[in-house]
Every structure is written in structure tokens, then in C-alpha cells.
Amino acid sequence: xxxxxxxxxxLVGIAVAAATGRVEVVSQTALLSAQKAVEVAFELVxxxxxxxxxxxxxxxxxxxxxxxxxxxxxxxxxxxxxxxDHPAVSAMAMNISANALGLGNAxxxxxxxxxxxxxxxxxxxxxxxxxxCTFLAINTSCVTLLPATIIGIRVAAGSINPTDIVGPT
Numbered sequence: 608x609x610x611x612x613x614x615x616x617x618l619v620g621i622a623v624a625a626a627t628g629r630v631e632v633v634s635q636t637a638l639l640s641a642q643k644a645v646e647v648a649f650e651l652v653x654x655x656x657x658x659x660x661x662x663x664x665x666x667x668x669x670x671x672x673x674x675x676x677x678x679x680x681x682x683x684x685x686x687x688x689x690x691x692d693h694p695a696v697s698a699m700a701m702n703i704s705a706n707a708l709g710l711g712n713a714x715x716x717x718x719x720x721x722x723x724x725x726x727x728x729x730x731x732x733x734x735x736x737x738x739x740c741t742f743l744a745i746n747t748s749c750v751t752l753l754p755a756t757i758i759g760i761r762v763a764a765g766s767i768n769p770t771d772i773v774g775p776t
Contacts, residue, residue, distance in 0.1 A: 620633065621633060646763070647760065647763045647764065650759070650762070650763035651756070651759055651760065651763060654755070654756070654759035654762075655710075655712050655713060655756075655759075658705075658708070658710045658713045658755060659712075659713050662701065662705060662710070662713055662717075665701075666701065672697060674697075674700045674701065674704055677700075678696075678700045678703070679691055679696070682696050682699065682700070685741055685745070686699070686738045686741060686742070688728070688736065688737060688738050689725070689728060689738050690728075693724065693728065694720075694724045695721050695724030695725045695727075695728065695738075698717050698718075698720040698721035698724055699717075699721040699742055699745075701714075701717040702714045702717035702718040702721055702742075702746060703745065703746075703750075705717060706746065706749045706750060706751065707750060707751060707752045707753070708751075708752065708753050708755050709751045709752075709753055709754035709755040709756050709757060709758075709776075710755055710756060711749060711756060712756065714746075718742075718746050721742060722739060722742070722743075725738050725739045725742065726739070751776060753773065754772055754773065754776045757772050757776065758770055758772065758773075
């Protein structure tokens with residue numbers, strides 16, 4: 608349904624541009640917008656590479672286990688069926704931490720790893736366990752303390768004060 612709405616809006620816009628004799632404006636705007644989208648995407652690749660690299664170093668350096676230990680009281684409450692030292696706990700902790708830093712894309716690999724580990728504990732392989740459902744709810748709520756990706760987008764867009772978004776978010 609949303610696709611139909613977008614295509615309809617696009618076709619109406621082109622029709623109006625043709626009726627008013629301004630088709631070249633639509634073409635120029637489309638090309639400029641595509642160029643800007645590519646520029647922003649490339650700038651975001653740098654931001655995401657930085658954060659993914661830092662998270663990888665944190666994982667290799669043992670920070671993952673420290674975060675998992677710090678979150679252990681919460682994970683025991685939220686995931687009583689998951690053993691405290693299971694690898695799923697570390698992956699969930701890193702996912703939640705990455706989401707808290709506003710790094711949704713960087714959090715995705717940890718979320719996938721957590722779900723794989725939770726599936727190993729799942730007794731009914733064709734249904735999601737309670738722990739999997741709880742983790743999914745936490746993951747999709749995406750509680751963010753520092754919106755790093757949004758700051759990166761604002762930097763890429765040329766914002767004078769890209770960190771002004773921190774307070775409101």
C-alpha cells in the first residue's frame with residue numbers, strides 16, 4: 608500500500624511538472640538528490656566503520672564480558688531461562704550497549720549473534736522462546752542515550768552544531 612502511495616505521489620508530481628512546463632526541474636532535483644544521498648551514505652560509512660571497529664576491539668579486549676557482568680542483575684531478571692555465563696548474555700549486552708550509543712547498525716551483528724545463541728537454548732526450535740521475545744522487544748525499543756548515527760548524519764548534512772540533538776533525544 609505504501610508503495611502505491613509513493614508511486615502515485617511521484618506520478619502526480621511529474622504530471623504537474625509536465626503540465627507547468629518544468630520537467631527539467633524535476634530531473635535536476637532528482638539527480639541532485641541522488642548525488643547528495645550517495646555523499647551522505649559514504650560519510651556514514653566512515654562513522655559506522657569507526658564504531659564497528661571500536662566495538663570489535665571492545666569485544667576482543669574482553670569489554671564484552673565486563674559489560675555482561677555489569678548487566679548481570681538486569682539480565683537475570685529479564686532472562687531467567689538463560690544461564691548467567693552463556694554467550695547469549697554477552698551478545699545481548701553488546702547489542703543493548705550499541706543501541707544505547709545510537710549505533711543501530713553496529714548493534715545488528717550482536718543482535719543476530721544473541722538470537723543464534725538463544726536459539727541453541729530453545730527447547731522448541733519452531734517457536735521463539737520467552738527469552739527471544741523479551742530480547743526482541745528490548746532490541747526493537749532501541750533505547751538511545753547518545754545518538755551517534757544521528758550526529759553523523761547531521762555532520763554529513765553540514766550542520767553547524769551536530770551534537771545539539773543529544774539533549775532532545
